[in-house]
Amino acid sequence: MSPRPALLEQIGSDVVQFQDASAEFDATVGKVLALGRADLACLTQIHFGGPTPLGAVAREADVARLELAGYVQREAAGGGQRLVLTSHAREWIDTLWGPLQADGHQLMAGLPEEHLRIVAGFLKAARAIQDRHATRVARLLQEPGTSRAARQRGGLSPAALRRVQLYVEAHLAEPIRVGALAQRSGLSVFHFTRAFRQSTGMTPHVWVQQRRVERARDLLSNSSLPLGDIALAVGFSSQSHFTTVFHKLTGLTPAVIRRDQR
Structure with missing residues (x-):
């Protein structure tokens, strides 16, 4: 180096x-x-x-x-x-x-004074960078789909919901258990499931399936991976299970989406 x-x-x-x-x-x-x-x-x-x-x-x-x-x-x-x-x-x-x-x-x-000026200028610039990224990170606490009214009725806080969402995005290729999501919200499984549905309008299971399908649609459009590989990449146990869930949520099959992109 x-x-x-x-x-x-x-x-x-x-x-x-x-x-x-x-x-x-x-x-x-x-x-x-x-x-x-x-x-x-x-x-x-x-x-x-x-x-x-x-x-x-x-x-x-x-x-x-x-x-x-x-x-x-x-x-x-x-x-x-x-x-x-x-x-x-x-x-x-x-x-x-x-x-x-x-x-x-x-x-x-x-x-020397010239060195002090360099230090002062560096710290000022570094502080501006830190403030900008603090603002960026703070936006993660404000999830657009989570209304204040929903939270007041027992939904998840924006920060808790965002932690759950980020975890799901990072683990779509793996089995995702409700207990793991509840742990990231700081709630029991029972209270998390109710709060999550209050915030999103759907159960954690359905929401995860939707995210899997959305990720699959992206792969179908922007990659040449076989359907079986895409199924595994987004967390489905088999291509047939993938096709069933995909059709249920979109009204189309993965094969049709792939064909239309060509």
Whole structure:
């Protein structure tokens, strides 16, 4: 391996390890302060941003929890309220984060200004990439076919439904048991089956068969695989079973679809 690819691989590995170490540090700080991740983010925002309007920080319940813990307090500001850190919180911040911040400043002090500019530019660009992909991943939580009303009536959450769908897509060539799908939703088989039907309008078994048939149609149109091989590739035990289910769901046979594509 040439020096550049090896260096890039090392940087990627170091970034991951740095992120893991940062997450572990924050988790430990959270245990010391008896606070969750969102609470720590709130304290960080106030610490670096100064007194912060009440509505711009967190929900009322989160603010009340931080007040009870003695970390924030309210003060009047321009007809409204804002949050400030208490001396108790500042002492903890100095104790927990202060040494880490000092070591970071010392590390950066040894770099020439031109190197600091490169680091600053890299971090800005990396943050933009991370934000873009965070948005992409967040879209997986919003499944278009899952209405809010359906979820309120007992359907799966968008995240749970998406986990199930992704699992099915990755295992279409294999036997797919309802128990495995239920496990990915965090529900019992009984409750999962009911919730899945509420969300999709069909049972898990029927939905999986539809996905198998849709994948088969794609293979029939875009490959030269024999029908028997396609049947196995999408999880049917035999070509005859494949043909039966395919005809039931589409009104056509796989052979007709293949013929029409030629």
